[in-house]
Amino acid sequence: MPGENLCSLCREPAVVRLVEPERRLCAAHFIDDVEARVLAAMTRERMVSPGDRVAVGLSGGKDSTALLLLLHRFLPALNASLVAVTVDEGIAGYREGTSAAARDLTSELGVEHSIVTFADLFGDDLDRLLVGREAQGCTVCGVLRRRALAEAVKQVGVTKLATGHNLDDEAQSALMNVLRGDLSRLLQDTSTGQPGHFIPRIKPLAVLSEKEIVTYLLLRGYFRDLPECPYASTALRSEVRTMLAGLEHRHPGTMLRLMQFREGVRQSARSAEPKGSPGSCRICGELSTGEVCQACRLLERDKSPRSSAGGRR
Numbered sequence: 001m002p003g004e005n006l007c008s009l010c011r012e013p014a015v016v017r018l019v020e021p022e023r024r025l026c027a028a029h030f031i032d033d034v035e036a037r038v039l040a041a042m043t044r045e046r047m048v049s050p051g052d053r054v055a056v057g058l059s060g061g062k063d064s065t066a067l068l069l070l071l072h073r074f075l076p077a078l079n080a081s082l083v084a085v086t087v088d089e090g091i092a093g094y095r096e097g098t099s100a101a102a103r104d105l106t107s108e109l110g111v112e113h114s115i116v117t118f119a120d121l122f123g124d125d126l127d128r129l130l131v132g133r134e135a136q137g138c139t140v141c142g143v144l145r146r147r148a149l150a151e152a153v154k155q156v157g158v159t160k161l162a163t164g165h166n167l168d169d170e171a172q173s174a175l176m177n178v179l180r181g182d183l184s185r186l187l188q189d190t191s192t193g194q195p196g197h198f199i200p201r202i203k204p205l206a207v208l209s210e211k212e213i214v215t216y217l218l219l220r221g222y223f224r225d226l227p228e229c230p231y232a233s234t235a236l237r238s239e240v241r242t243m244l245a246g247l248e249h250r251h252p253g254t255m256l257r258l259m260q261f262r263e264g265v266r267q268s269a270r271s272a273e274p275k276g277s278p279g280s281c282r283i284c285g286e287l288s289t290g291e292v293c294q295a296c297r298l299l300e301r302d303k304s305p306r307s308s309a310g311g312r313r
């Protein structure tokens with residue numbers, strides 16, 4: 001009957017309505033739908049091969065929680081193994097709760113878990129590194145967290161790093177790179193890694209919106225309402241998120257089309273003249289497009305006159 005809110009597949013009461021293709025799903029069919037879409041993306045993009053040891057970057061927040069649950073379900077059948085790595089930046093009032101959630105989940109699932117801290121790696125917590133430059137929170141954090149994650153996966157010895165980036169994150173990043181005029185970041189594809197430097201990264205959740213992930217966790221009983229990072233509101237991302245959410249609400253499919261646009265630009269660039277590969281940082285030896293990498297520039301800043309970090313989240 002018109003107006004009935006029933007599952008398109010079984011006629012049970014529906015809990016969600018999805019677009020492209022338009023369908024209503026009950027709780028059980030929505031869980032199946034999410035899992036099937038993630039598995040299809042992993043298969044289509046050959047994200048995991050037999051024998052892979054995959055690290056999940058587990059913050060304990062909603063995205064990485066869903067990612068760990070899904071990979072814990074899929075990897076045994078793909079003959080691949082799983083480990084979780086958590087970076088504790090040292091953000092008072094925020095990271096304690098998410099780190100505890102990460103520990104609870106890995107212990108419940110029986111997944112190996114390794115934690116690295118900014119204090120151990122860089123000599124101080126993020127809170128202290130940011131004194132006097134709080135407005136740059138996400139820029140500094142993003143650069144150092146990438147370095148910390150690279151160090152963490154080196155320590156546990158893996159072949160792939162899976163991150164919990166969802167469709168909203170990817171669409172926001174694409175738009176931020178456009179707004180900053182940062183073509184090299186718009187084109188950057190980290191899925192293949194760099195020999196001797198960072199390992200290939202995979203993003204199995206990039207086919208799911210943030211709302212779908214929250215719904216999936218609620219339906220599976222894993223949603224935890226955790227505080228938001230105190231620095232989040234200072235970031236350009238926060239404004240882009242609000243703008244894109246409004247556009248997506250008024251024009252469903254906006255984020256997907258933005259992703260298709262980015263993929264089109266990347267494909268065009270791939271067929272153009274290849275550029276020389278990046279060099280190594282003269283201080284730490286990690287991959288860098290300049291003489292000194294972003295992380296070393298940020299950390300050196302405390303010992304020298306103030307200079308621009310120039311990082312990105």
Ligand code: SF4
Nearest residue numbers: 137138141229231232
């Ligand atoms: Fe780091 Fe910004 Fe994320 Fe907070 S919101 S964890 S400062 S990147």
